[in-house]
Ligand code: DX5
């Protein structure tokens with residue numbers, strides 16, 4: 306497949322590193338009212354929106370595809386769309402999600418046998434590239450794709466479902482990655498996904514996380530997502 310650059314769609318640059326960003330996971334939104342849920346997050350101060358795409362193969366659950374990205378894109382023209390592909394053979398879907406309006410496309414190392422090619426294809430579409438690591442996947446493989454990498458997504462639950470318990474051993478990877486980034490003089494962002502809440506966020510940010518993905522904590526917050534976002538931001542900044 307030849308990937309043509311997609312230039313005509315709105316897309317934002319997610320770099321460089323800076324303040325911690327909050328990326329609410331739409332997996333925890335009311336599926337009958339996606340646009341409303343996304344709107345509550347964007348107007349409630351979300352930095353990005355996180356789309357959990359599941360294929361029923363790589364993970365034992367099915368969610369949605371590029372059509373949801375395409376449908377929400379015009380409603381939120383200035384919010385970076387953070388697409389997390391929990392699918393086998395993610396290379397085959399890169400062009401489709403880029404054309405639909407994803408800004409960042411993250412693929413699982415475990416699902417992409419040709420990881421470097423997949424990351425390069427994402428960049429060829431003018432989008433930012435991410436690698437997700439399951440809890441038991443060592444980060445050492447990133448050594449070989451550093452030149453094509455914009456973000457590492459550390460999974461702190463086994464992917465497939467929202468509302469799971471945070472795995473501390475997987476969270477330890479954040480500090481390892483931050484040290485590795487420093488040693489290599491690299492500039493990829495570190496994102497954390499799974500069981501992120503006001504208790505787990507402070508340690509993750511201290512260890513070097515740049516992006517906090519959170520579903521349950523934000524969408525099930527008392528008084529709604531805006532409150533969840535501000536509580537998470539306060540916890541992340543230690544206030
Ligand atoms: C899990 C997804 C996560 C998940 C996070 O497979 O990648 O984005 O929705 O949900 P919480 O914050 O509820 O763990």
Ligand code: ZN
Pocket residue numbers: 330355356357389498518
């Ligand atoms: Zn996710």
